[in-house]
Amino acid sequence: MKCDKHTMLLYAVTDRAWTGRETLRQQVEDALKGGVTCVQLREKELDDAAFLQEAMELSALCRSYGVPFIINDNVEIAIKCHADGIHVGQEDMAAADVRAKVGPDMIIGVSAHSVEEAQLAVAHGADYLGVGAAFSTHTKTDVDVLPEGRLKEICDSVDVPVVAIGGIHKDNILKLKGSGADGVALVSAIFSAEDIEAECKELKALAEQIIYSNSTF
Template sequence: MGNCNGKDLLVYAVTDRHWLHGETLYRQVEKALKGGATFVQLREKELDEDAFLKEAIEIKELCRQYHVPFVINDNVEIARKIDADGVHVGQRDMEAADVRSQLGADKIIGVSAQTVEQALLAQERGADYLGVGAVFPTGTKLDAVEVGYEALKAICDAVDIPVVAIGGITKENIIELKGSGADGVAVVSAIFASEDIEGATRELCEKARVLSES
């Protein structure tokens, strides 16, 4: 199993180059890390292989400087090539057990889950953490299935591995997830669409601490 604990998931930044506005993604991730992001997932759907590889190597080194886990979304081959800390896969991607066989025992494997059944299966197959959502309506993933508070709580109660809530999360609505059992929040636009990425991340970290309160 990879080395991943609930504290790593407090504020989990998922990249999106939609809001670069002339900045590099590297610079934006650096601002998020300065603001206290505890985990980074590089998500690239459009980049060609060479550009993705170059960017992944640079951002992996940046995350290492901040001692923050760095995973690649979906692309197991890139994760293996650059020796990333792990990979995050969806329900329609490769299964956790197959990812584990390619990446090895020490890598972090995250799996998206919308139901208790999916969550338990992912745990059984060797997932280190689950991404559960969309917990709120989201504009960044148009095909996202909405998962309510009760379903999130049921998943958190059913599994022994850490859970990060994702989908439509803002600093205003984090409080609504209190008591669910989630270890943290995964955010895209709440960080990267902000004019002050570092400040927005810092505020999200403060608000997300409510999740660890009983």
């Protein structure tokens, strides 16, 4: 499965902080029913065996919905579970090294915070970029909010899909109009919702407004 900007529209990034009432698998399926177009599994605490078991389960689930499944950071897990893609940050393995490990077909996403980082990632084989933080976020405390206009500069500088991430929710999502972003990546806005399926339907409609505005900007 190759990267397509349409599959970047509503990109769900998991966080088990809100599991309990439902399992992570149930939450992801709720999100898929609500129309998310891509799912990234991010796990920082699980050991490799538990991570792989969960990844295999969610990979099969996403495949049944025809939605790309991305692993955060762990290249070996991505290969073993036959994920559609791998996402790495600036402090992780370089995109060129990831490509050498995963081969030509796996989607590679890279986090970028400047035009220079974005262009280097694309030159090294990134298929899409995650750019942020768009707004203040409590999910990742080690990322600064982008200066005004930076997201558009990055979008204008590359020819791969760009996903805005960081602090995005339904009350500020439309501020991304005209930014050039091809989609939004959301964590708490999706997985902390009381009704994840309904929330995703609403968020997807808002994300479509952003993309429409970008195409006519």
